[in-house]
Amino acid sequence: MSVRVRFAPSPTGFMHVGNARTALFNYLFARHHGGTFILRIEDTDIERHSEEAVRVIYEALKWMGIDWDEGPDVGGPFGPYRQSERLNIYKEFIEKLKEKGLVYECYCTPEELEEMRKEQLKRGEPPRYTGKCRNLTEEEKEKLRKMGRKPVLRFKVPEDRTIVFEDLVKGRIEINSRQLGGDFVVVRSNGMPVYNFVVVVDDALMKITHVIRGEDHISNTPKQILLYEALGFTPPAFAHLPMILGPDRSKLSKRHGSTSVREFKEKGYLPEAFTNFLALLGWYPKDGKEILSMDELIKRFDIKDVNSAPAIFDTTKLNWMNQVYIRSYPVEKLTDLIIPYLEKAGYDTSNFNRKWLEKVIEVTREYLTVLSDAPGYMETFLKDDFEVSEEAKSFLAENPDRLKVIELFYHKIKSLEGELSEEKFKEIIKEIGKELKVKGKNLFMPVRIALTGKMSGVELPILVKLLGKERVLKRVENSLKQVNL
Numbered sequence: 119m120s121v122r123v124r125f126a127p128s129p130t131g132f133m134h135v136g137n138a139r140t141a142l143f144n145y146l147f148a149r150h151h152g153g154t155f156i157l158r159i160e161d162t163d164i165e166r167h168s169e170e171a172v173r174v175i176y177e178a179l180k181w182m183g184i185d186w187d188e189g190p191d192v193g194g195p196f197g198p199y200r201q202s203e204r205l206n207i208y209k210e211f212i213e214k215l216k217e218k219g220l221v222y223e224c225y226c227t228p229e230e231l232e233e234m235r236k237e238q239l240k241r242g243e244p245p246r247y248t249g250k251c252r253n254l255t256e257e258e259k260e261k262l263r264k265m266g267r268k269p270v271l272r273f274k275v276p277e278d279r280t281i282v283f284e285d286l287v288k289g290r291i292e293i294n295s296r297q298l299g300g301d302f303v304v305v306r307s308n309g310m311p312v313y314n315f316v317v318v319v320d321d322a323l324m325k326i327t328h329v330i331r332g333e334d335h336i337s338n339t340p341k342q343i344l345l346y347e348a349l350g351f352t353p354p355a356f357a358h359l360p361m362i363l364g365p366d367r368s369k370l371s372k373r374h375g376s377t378s379v380r381e382f383k384e385k386g387y388l389p390e391a392f393t394n395f396l397a398l399l400g401w402y403p404k405d406g407k408e409i410l411s412m413d414e415l416i417k418r419f420d421i422k423d424v425n426s427a428p429a430i431f432d433t434t435k436l437n438w439m440n441q442v443y444i445r446s447y448p449v450e451k452l453t454d455l456i457i458p459y460l461e462k463a464g465y466d467t468s469n470f471n472r473k474w475l476e477k478v479i480e481v482t483r484e485y486l487t488v489l490s491d492a493p494g495y496m497e498t499f500l501k502d503d504f505e506v507s508e509e510a511k512s513f514l515a516e517n518p519d520r521l522k523v524i525e526l527f528y529h530k531i532k533s534l535e536g537e538l539s540e541e542k543f544k545e546i547i548k549e550i551g552k553e554l555k556v557k558g559k560n561l562f563m564p565v566r567i568a569l570t571g572k573m574s575g576v577e578l579p580i581l582v583k584l585l586g587k588e589r590v591l592k593r594v595e596n597s598l599k600q601v602n603l
């Protein structure tokens with residue numbers, strides 16, 4: 119039997135990292151086994167599902183390098199793949215449950231249910247639906263309808279059944295039907311079927327073999343197993359992925375920083391680094407190799423190696439991984455990704471030669487943690503009309519030799535014939551040292567200030583080589599204007 123798995127997000131408007139990890143594990147599992155990965159949009163719970171919210175899901179998955187074999191946009195043999203387009207299918211299966219006498223109408227109001235709950239808690243009992251409406255007569259129902267009440271449909275939970283499943287991550291799970299909170303709702307009073315019901319119908323009809331999802335769904339699984347049985351379907355295998363916690367071991371939330379995929383993308387995490395990092399949230403390869411491409415992840419991924427203990431979202435590790443990827447990324451691709459950050463920072467990048475920009479990125483990439491750091495680190499290369507810092511100005515004012523160094527440097531560059539190479543620059547500095555009898559800080563720092571306006575930064579030979587003679591002269595003029603006042 120070939121593997122068929124699905125990722126079934128609700129279009130909430132953003133893709134949480136937990137969902138992204140679920141998508142990734144399903145994808146890795148499918149690809150590892152040469153199976154099928156399905157995208158299903160679960161939009162029955164959503165009041166108003168917007169196209170934009172669905173697009174957010176597509177965009178996040180595509181950015182992560184995840185593609186799907188069946189889904190709303192690509193179709194497939196078991197569609198439609200949006201639950202809001204499957205309502206007729208659900209009706210048919212609700213009818214089946216009705217015919218079998220496995221569901222009944224419940225007219226209890228939210229106030230009555232709340233009252234029931236309070237009394238149970240007062241008695242020290244776990245809250246559950248008592249089955250009050252299980253045996254209503256036709257007349258009683260009619261009376262309630264006349265009162266304007268609209269029924270929900272509840273599923274008759276068997277009295278004392280032990281429901282068992284072998285979770286591929288958590289191991290054997292047993293739960294007694296008494297612990298399920300009584301007969302649960304399968305269709306709301308507005309006629310909409312609920313998640314636990316539609317997910318079973320869809321997974322069965324779409325021939326899903328393995329349901330891989332977050333641990334927060336474990337409590338739904340016994341209810342779903344009862345529905346599989348009631349509808350005459352065989353349940354799939356289940357694998358519940360461990361929770362993702364923040365470094366303080368509380369549930370990962372906004373408090374810990376970004377939690378949506380789009381935010382990570384916007385900050386400038388590379389998709390390969392982000393995906394690689396997510397893969398290690400709850401799974402670890404046997405060989406301990408941590409930097410892994412998608413292909414390598416697919417090759418190594420084994421659901422049996424997923425840890426049942428919670429995974430910690432460690433931003434320091436993510437940052438480290440991103441640095442590793444930035445350093446080895448193809449420079450052309452890196453440049454494409456960095457250009458929008460430069461534009462956002464106010465640079466008109468069409469003013470720079472593309473090859474030159476790539477060279478600058480080549481020498482600055484090792485300082486970057488995220489791509490949004492790039493404009494800051496690249497400024498030294500991009501901006502000729504910088505301001506000389508106050509600290510630098512007072513440094514120059516301390517000793518008249520320092521200004522002389524700048525002036526002599528300017529003249530030597532001006533009269534230079536041919537290219538300003540790294541070697542040429544080093545020679546010129548040496549000459550200045552000899553001629554003015556200065557060395558160390560008194561020699562290098564004035565040149566650095568003249569070229570950058572700052573007292574620290576990139577290596578000067580690299581900078582001058584990339585700037586070229588004309589821009590070096592322009593910069594020195596700009597600095598001299600500011601310090602000669």
Ligand code: GLU
Pocket residue numbers: 126127128160317330331332335
């Ligand atoms: N729509 C559900 C969610 O987003 C899917 C759960 C499942 O995979 O069964 O959590």
